[in-house]
Amino acid sequence: MNLVIIKYNAGNIQSVLYALERIGAEAKVTDDIFEIQQADKVIFPGVGEASSAMRYLKERGLDKVIKELKQPVLGICLGMQLMCRYSEENDVECLGIFDEDVKYFGKSALANHTFKIPQIGWNNIYDLKTPLFNNIPQNSYTYFVHSYYAALGSHTIATTNYILPYSSALHKTNFYGVQFHPEKSADTGERILQNFITL
């Protein structure tokens, strides 16, 4: 299988590559448009800031390429957020694959210091849908690091509660996105990556 990780200016690409290696999958890291289009599966990772990532993608024409992919695509963390319609992070229009908007966890939560932002650590995922979560028990723990979240919507396929319930995974046609880091979520994460590979 021809598995491609989209290379762009957002971290954790190596982590995803190594996680795939751990489960015996070979992937190629590339920003070559043809290679991305020809791949059987595409992973769109990312840790970083939304507006600079969008700018980078647009400069290279990758924004249009990603939107038009027909094979299974998995966005991770910022990758998932960029697949949404809009992000409050520096007020940026995103790819618009998912209708959901990306919002800041909120100053109000910070005011009383009940919650920390970013959310850093292990939280449960529930209301799991689609084969991406085959053999993943409800309330499994996955690892999150983020200050912005995708609201619940019609494309939500996993929910997590932090300050409020939000989309920890989204799905529309061939596009999947997860807010957590499967590449860092121990055995659960490896199983989810395996599920994506065998979709």
Place this chain on the structure above:
Amino acid sequence: MLTKRIIPCLDIKDGRTVKGTNFVNLRDAGDPVELGALYAQQGADELVFLDITATVEKRKTLSELANRISHHINIPFTVGGGISSVQDVNVLLQNGADKISVNTAAFKQPQLISELANEFGSQCVVLAIDTRKEDDGEWYVYLNGGRTKTDTRCEDWAKQAVDLGAGEILLTSMNHDGTKQGFALDITKTLSVQLPVPVIASGGGGSMQHFVTVFEEGKADAALAASIFHFKEISIPELKQYLFSKAIEVRM
């Protein structure tokens, strides 16, 4: 619910795990990658690898270690020790580190924190603070692995660093480190309730009850320990079970 995190810390010198008492008298406890993988398997929530000799000896050989770790370990890990530039961090992240911790270099050049946060995001910038409570009752920042005292209060530095973009605070009490008499609850709580970012308590964990106390009274988001894990005085599964029985949210 977001869980409290248990973080074994592997102090590294010459590629081996070591742990001193109050930062002296180092003891050898094995291969860091092997040990880290074991902890991950046992349910550790994250790992921290600190090259404790790096700041003084100016060594920057952590990237090779980061690379080995990320090939073998499926939980997040932080790397620290002698990190003083955007380039240092870039190399470590490229080699699979999830976060980096900065200490002395950030204190000497606070703009390093904002540069790192702008370049890589706050989520990967952990500010490590070594602090000691002095006779005047105040907690002061120490540098160079606890060798150099400053006149800056821990609280003030932590606030400034968070304003600059630090995403997490790793707080080590030098008064408690190596004593196994429990964590520094007062300063941990002070920082944790005042700062909008997570606080990792470090130094002094000796019994399972100490972890309960640092989460409940110290309001820590995570607790870090080294030798009690390395020398099998407390096992991670046993600790998590205990925390669970005390109604503390943990990943089982």
